Amino acid sequence: MAVGDVTEDRGYPLMSRLMPVLSKVLQGLLTLLAVSLLIFLAARSLRGDVANMILGPHALPDQVEQLRVQLGLNQPLWTQYINWLGGILHGDWGTSLASGRPVSESLVIGLRNSATLSAVALAVMLPTALVVGVVAAQYRDGLVDRIFLITSMIFNAVPEFVTGTILVAIFATTVVHWLPAVSFIPPGDSPISYPSALILPATTIIIPGVMYLSRLVRVAVIDVMTTEYIQTAVLKGLSPARILFLHALPNAIAPIIPAASLVAAFTIGGVVVVEYLFAYPGVGSALVDAVTNRDLPAIQAYVLVIASAYFFFNLIADALARK
Amino acid sequence: MTNSVDPAILTADAVTVERLDGAPIIADVSLTLRQGEVMGIVGESGSGKSTLALALMGHARRGVRIGGGAVNIDGTEMLSLTPKQLRSARRNLVAYVAQDPGAALNPTLRLDTLLTEGLEGSSAEKTARAKRILKKVGLPDDDAFLRRRPRQLSGGQQQRIAIAMAVIAEPKVIILDEPTxxxxxxxxxxxxxxxxxxxxxxxxxAIYVSHDLAVIASVADHVTVMYGGQVVEQGEMQEVLATPRHPYTRALLDAVPSVNDRQALLPIRGRVPNVGEWPEGCIFSDRCDYAIAACSVRPPLRQAGTALVRCVRPELAHTLGAVSRHIDHRRAAEAVEPALTATHINAAYGDKQVLFDVNLTVEPGRCLAVVGESGSGKSTLSRCLIGLHENLTGELTLAGSPLPLSVAGRDQIARERLQYIFQNPNASLNPRRTIGQSLIAALDGSAAKREGRAIDVINEALDRVSIPADLTDRYPAELSGGQRQRVAIARALVSNPAVLLCDEVTSSLDVSVQASVIELLRSLLEDGLGMMFVTHDLAVVRNIADTVIVLNEGRIVEQGEMQAVLNAPQHPYTQSLLANTLQLPTGDDETETAALAVH
Known part of the structure; x- marks a missing residue:
């Protein structure tokens, strides 16, 4: 008894499609603003006075006071926040307290390395997840399928640092020495030039991603394979390959795409642990270093970048889900 | 049988389909069709008719297998082909049209792909063929249309595409599973x-599968009546209609309401046996009024006249009496206060207005039927009355006092006095609650519950709908479709309503079950309940309504006493609805046979 028939959403196609996206972008920007405030306050609440820390335990109170003025730490919190935020909008991410160089320098290198790692991981993860999921669905309830389901459950339950440690033990230290246990990439070079340094960190990210996504693919394919239009295709005498690739997959992939974008967002955020484990020179390991050094401008910059990446991929997931 | 020279083009011999545990779903089904013949397969839900249709294609659903028998289509043994040969047979020899074209057409593919995939030849040849077939099934045959996707078509257009898809390869046999x-x-x-x-x-x-005898009667020249996975009667259409020899066929015919005459409808007692729970002897014996000791052995199909009947005493046919009796229409009561009125109802979804200035009155003890097709606004109207639709203007009164438009603004008494019964009892009863729990929940906040009379009220309501009180511990899944709808009605009755709003309450039910629900609703009217009955089925209207409003595109196009509207419809829309309503030819009524011939 549906009243809206075939022509339901023909009314104002452009506006009705654009409005939700625009409002999402606006929401996202507000969220980022809130996140930046939180980051700022959290960084300020770290124990210990920055100026004290820089100058060490034997500094004279005068020197500390001088540095505080120099760093702007004597100004009210909100002024400091506005100055920081304004700087970022002008491309000035502040100066690293640890190295004394602009944060943006190490940020660019870290971003490039992390993005490369994530991109390589995703480029392998997404197609693999699709193939594994489809194969498991084809052998539904059979031996292959059951082995897959148990394996994926185990890998989803194991944290990344455990997977990574096991991989290191097998391929880099205890069993064979095929790959480096630590990903050394000189600051000026692209990680692409050091493929062997990429393999283990990427694999550590890929395994749980594949295990999670392929389960979704499996369920989506099974759902589609039981629909009436697939039965119709079978009763039309079409070949199994045509049924799978032309009739089933396009319908099965649609519900997976938003999940895949979310996994991409997690991958960006999740590289922190993996990078630290392999000492891979990305945003994640840089963040860990910055926290250790109480390097406030650096911490703020790295967290804001990771949060923005999250926001960006979530936005994509939302836009795709809406379609 | 009339033309024995022609060789059979389709023969099925002792086809059996079973669950993987060996319990038969259909057993020992045989049929023969010659070139150009149309065989109707009729049966209620659970009769195995769709399973049979798929088995003829050499297909069994998941969890089910074809256990034995043979299907021969134009010389090809369908059940002993390799997968590759079977695919070829399905492309060239036999085609299938499914019930719901909305679900059976792949939403992501364009019509040209759907129509021509599986054909051989160049793409230009294929396109030319697709255009020819579109023209043949009465659809536009331009390139733009071929580029459309199924969602961009109406339901009728979609089913035409499904039929075009089936006939484009010029198969020998086409199997249609409830296509309309x-x-x-x-x-x-x-x-x-x-x-x-x-x-x-x-x-x-063609094989035409349907639960609707009137549809089968209008297309088929042979009919196979199935019950519980077995063929109970098979023969020429006219012969079976004129002289149904199996008690089940007779009972099925008696349960079909007529659009021309208000009759006492005879439901079939009991329920269809589940797979794996078939009775020992005749499959129908536990529901048959004529069962004798000999029925405890399963009878073979035997020749009776020109038909085959699975009954130990087919000669009973002429004594199976109980032809439906005419019953009288309730007269309009004089000057009673209306139970429910609605005036100047306008309703919209967003900016789209779907109801325009609708006025109606429901009187106590009488039934107002709201008739219309999909999109006419009839369901929106009932949602407006119960207070679930938000975007509306107008005025409602219940027993003379004003009724707030939104259910949130209504007091407990108003909510209790106006009750709603949904189309599909499978969806409207909570599957995780027992019948008793569902009924108790309907009494929340009522005076009856406060005074501790809840159990009495529930038992009374169940008794009213002829559900034994010991079923209160059961879950909906353990009941038959008819019992579930009765429970849904009982749930409305526990709060002692003045008006029942029935939204297509019989349209998801089998005819034999529909008969029992109509009889029940009639008896509720006798008790003085007012009723609004939303439906698209004019035969049901004839059998239950006292007054009628006909809705078309959100407007009332005709209203009046039921007999006046159905006997002499004034508005062209009502006339076309009536002309398109299919009737079962009973053989003793010339006008009905004539009405059939119009199509």
């Missing part, structure tokens, strides 16, 4: 016309 069931009457009439044309013009051999 989900369609509006006027669309259904057109699609049926198309199927008949194709059968005549192309001398197509």
């Amino acid at each position: 069931t989900g369609l509006d009457v006027s669309t259904r009439a057109k699609v049926l016309d198309l199927i008949k044309q194709l059968c005549i013009a192309d001398n197509l051999t």
Whole structure:
């Protein structure tokens, strides 16, 4: 008894499609603003006075006071926040307290390395997840399928640092020495030039991603394979390959795409642990270093970048889900 | 049988389909069709008719397998082919049209792909063929149309595409599984016309599966009646209609309401046996009024006249009496206060207005039928009355006092006095609650519950709908479809309503079950309840309504006493609805047979 028939959403196609996206972008920007405030306050609440820390335990109170003025730490919190935020909008991410160089320098290198790692991981993860999921669905309830389901459950339950440690033990230290246990990439070079340094960190990210996504693919394919239009295709005498690739997959992939974008967002955020484990020179390991050094401008910059990446991929997931 | 020279084009011999644990779903089904013949397969839910249709294609659903028998289509043994040969047979020899075209057409593919995939030849040849077939099934044959996707078509157009998809390869046999069931009457009439044309013009051999005897009677020249997975009667259409020899066939015919005459409808007692729970002897014996000791052995199909009947005493046919009796229409009561009125109802979804200035009155003890097709606004109207639709203006009164438009603004008494019964009892009863719990929940906040009379009230309501009180511990899944709808009605009755709003309450039910629900609703009217009955089925209107309003595109186009509207419809829309309503030819009524011939 549906009243809206075939022509339901023909009314104002452009506006009705654009409005939700625009409002999402606006929401996202507000969220980022809130996140930046939180980051700022959290960084300020770290124990210990920055100026004290820089100058060490034997500094004279005068020197500390001088540095505080120099760093702007004597100004009210909100002024400091506005100055920081304004700087970022002008491309000035502040100066690293640890190295004394602009944060943006190490940020660019870290971003490039992390993005490369994530991109390589995703480029392998997404197609693999699709193939594994489809194969498991084809052998539904059979031996292959059951082995897959148990394996994926185990890998989803194991944290990344455990997977990574096991991989290191097998391929880099205890069993064979095929790959480096630590990903050394000189600051000026692209990680692409050091493929062997990429393999283990990427694999550590890929395994749980594949295990999670392929389960979704499996369920989506099974759902589609039981629909009436697939039965119709079978009763039309079409070949199994045509049924799978032309009739089933396009319908099965649609519900997976938003999940895949979310996994991409997690991958960006999740590289922190993996990078630290392999000492891979990305945003994640840089963040860990910055926290250790109480390097406030650096911490703020790295967290804001990771949060923005999250926001960006979530936005994509939302836009795709809406379609 | 009339033309024994022609060789059979389709024979099925002792086909059995079973669950993987060996319990039969259909057993020992045989049939024979010659070139150009149309065989109707009729049965209620659970009869195995769709399973049979798929088995003829050499297909069994997941969890089910074809256990034995043979299907021969034009010399090809369908059940002993390799997968590759079977695919080829399905492309060239036999085609299938599913019930719901909305679900059976792949939403992501364009019509040209859907139509021509599986054909051989160059793409230009294929496109030319697709255009020819589109023209044949009465659809536009331009390139733009071929580039559309199924969602961009109406239900009737989708079913035409499904039929075009089936006949484009010029198969020997086409199997149609309830192809018109989900369609509006006027669309259904057109699609049926198309199927008949194709059968005549192309001398197509067809199997037509349906639960609707009237539809089968209008397209088929042979009929197979199935019950509980077995063929109970098989023969020429006219013969079976005129002289049904099996008690089940007789009972099925008696349960079908007529659009021309208000009759006492005879439900079939009991329920269809589940797979794996078939009785020892005759499959129908536990529900049959004529069962004798000999029925405890399963009878073979035997020749009786020109038909085959699975009954130990087919000669009973002429004594199976109980032809439906006419019953009288309730007279209008004089000057009673209306139970429910609605005035100047306008309702919209967003900016789109769907109801325009609708006025109606429900009187106590009488039934107002709201008739219309999909999209006419009839369901919106009932949602407006119960207070679930938000975007509306107008005025409602209940027993003379004003009724707030939104259910949130109504007091407990108003909510209790106006009750709603949904179309599908499977969806409207909570599957995780027992019948008793569902009924108790309906009494929340009522005076009866406060005074501790809840159990009495529930038992009374169940008794009213002829559900034994010991079923209160059961879950909905353990009941038959008819019992579930009765429970849904009982749930409305526990709060002692003045008006029942019934939204297509019989349209998801089998005819034999529908008969029992109509009889129940009639008895509730006798008790003085007011009722609004939303439906698209004019035969049901004839059998339950006292007054009628006909809705078309959100406007009342005709209203009045039921007999006046159905006997002499004034508005062209009502006339076309009536003309498109299919009737079962009873053989003793000339006008009904004539009405059939119009199509």
